[in-house]
Amino acid sequence: MHTTNNRIADISPEVTGWRRWLHQNPELLFDLPKTAKYVAERLREIGVDEIHEGIAQTGMVAIIHGREKGPAIGLRADMDALPMDEESGVEHSSQTPGKMHACGHDGHTAMLLGAAKYLVETRNFAGTAVLIFQPAEEGGGGGDVMVKEGIMDRFDVKEVYGMHNAPGLPLGQFALRKGALLAAADFFDIVVTGKGGHAARPHHCKDPILAATACITGFQSIISRYTDPIENGVLSVTAITSGSTYNVIPPHAHIKGTVRALHEATRQTIADRMQDVCDGVSKMYGMEIELKYKPLYPVTFNHSDNTEFAGDHAASIVGEENVDRDCPPRMGGEDFSFMLLSRPGAMIYLGNGDTAGVHHPAYDFNDDAIPFGVEYWVKTIETRIPAQA
Ligand SMILES: [Zn+2]
Numbered sequence: 114m115h116t117t118n119n120r121i122a123d124i125s126p127e128v129t130g131w132r133r134w135l136h137q138n139p140e141l142l143f144d145l146p147k148t149a150k151y152v153a154e155r156l157r158e159i160g161v162d163e164i165h166e167g168i169a170q171t172g173m174v175a176i177i178h179g180r181e182k183g184p185a186i187g188l189r190a191d192m193d194a195l196p197m198d199e200e201s202g203v204e205h206s207s208q209t210p211g212k213m214h215a216c217g218h219d220g221h222t223a224m225l226l227g228a229a230k231y232l233v234e235t236r237n238f239a240g241t242a243v244l245i246f247q248p249a250e251e252g253g254g255g256g257d258v259m260v261k262e263g264i265m266d267r268f269d270v271k272e273v274y275g276m277h278n279a280p281g282l283p284l285g286q287f288a289l290r291k292g293a294l295l296a297a298a299d300f301f302d303i304v305v306t307g308k309g310g311h312a313a314r315p316h317h318c319k320d321p322i323l324a325a326t327a328c329i330t331g332f333q334s335i336i337s338r339y340t341d342p343i344e345n346g347v348l349s350v351t352a353i354t355s356g357s358t359y360n361v362i363p364p365h366a367h368i369k370g371t372v373r374a375l376h377e378a379t380r381q382t383i384a385d386r387m388q389d390v391c392d393g394v395s396k397m398y399g400m401e402i403e404l405k406y407k408p409l410y411p412v413t414f415n416h417s418d419n420t421e422f423a424g425d426h427a428a429s430i431v432g433e434e435n436v437d438r439d440c441p442p443r444m445g446g447e448d449f450s451f452m453l454l455s456r457p458g459a460m461i462y463l464g465n466g467d468t469a470g471v472h473h474p475a476y477d478f479n480d481d482a483i484p485f486g487v488e489y490w491v492k493t494i495e496t497r498i499p500a501q502a
């Protein structure tokens with residue numbers, strides 16, 4: 114196992130134990146009673162200076178003061194799992210059918226607890242480590258709720274850092290980039306209201322299926338013809354439902370899908386053009402088309418200076434050759450984006466090695482990544498707010 118730091122190597126088996134307990138006990142969204150209780154118990158055992166529970170329902174913030182006064186730096190972990198069945202076959206598999214830690218948030222939470230343990234013992238920094246444990250990353254916007262409940266001002270956070278494990282990135286490597294790391298992710302619902310009737314008398318009806326397919330075809334022109342080819346955008350229609358039998362024209366059609374973009378301007382262009390397409394088709398076919406565009410997560414935008422610092426902290430652990438400072442952006446979304454809108458900071462990927470991908474039923478967080486992740490958090494605090502003495 115990796116170590117440049119003996120104490121981190123010493124505590125890693127205990128962190129692995131916490132990680133596996135969390136893995137066996139997955140909970141969803143804001144509903145994390147067991148997880149939050151477990152995390153708070155560990156934080157009390159570790160002896161952090163303050164624990165503030167019940168933020169964004171089951172989220173919490175732990176405070177550790179350094180041996181000297183100075184600014185506060187935020188480190189964030191997410192705690193929630195996904196609504197799916199586990200097929201990893203590992204001994205510490207989920208004990209709850211239909212729930213699984215398939216994104217490695219169990220590892221993220223355990224590593225931040227590991228950093229807490231180290232930082233409480235050593236306190237080799239000047240200022241405050243603000244450890245943010247958030248619920249509801251997977252679709253609930255828990256990070257947004259924590260920011261709205263005022264954690265950044267309340268704990269006077271100057272900078273905030275995030276970390277996510279990355280299957281496919283070798284163990285012992287880190288990756289990040291300045292600017293857009295992950296995409297803005299939005300959902301949409303469309304309701305087409307026509308007029309149902311006998312399929313043999315279409316002229317007495319208004320066929321919503323025809324209008325729905327015209328919308329979908331129209332959407333295909335948005336990325337190809339209305340957004341800058343250099344910018345990245347995705348518009349995927351993922352569900353269309355209408356009708357139930359052979360000889361009835363149904364009264365309604367429903368469409369669902371998602372939009373991804375790496376720039377806010379592209380995101381806005383896509384949303385505006387979708388409305389134009391719906392309005393145009395509505396006029397052409399003479400029926401009502403309602404688009405509900407639901408902005409979810411903004412672009413996860415790494416601030417330039419903080420990305421530099423984060424890359425330096427990682428390189429100090431694994432060497433420059435094991436840090437990709439210009440990795441390609443991904444079209445997934447991440448609600449750490451809300452924290453990066455509130456404070457300067459950066460998110461980094463931690464190599465999970467050659468494992469199944471996140472959100473896959475065979476996925477498991479790689480415990481061998483724990484020492485790298487814990488040391489990254491420790492380095493971030495000790496380097497951003499170094500003790501003078
Ligand atoms: Zn996920």
Ligand SMILES: [Zn+2]
Pocket residue numbers: 216217218250277
């Ligand atoms: Zn995740």
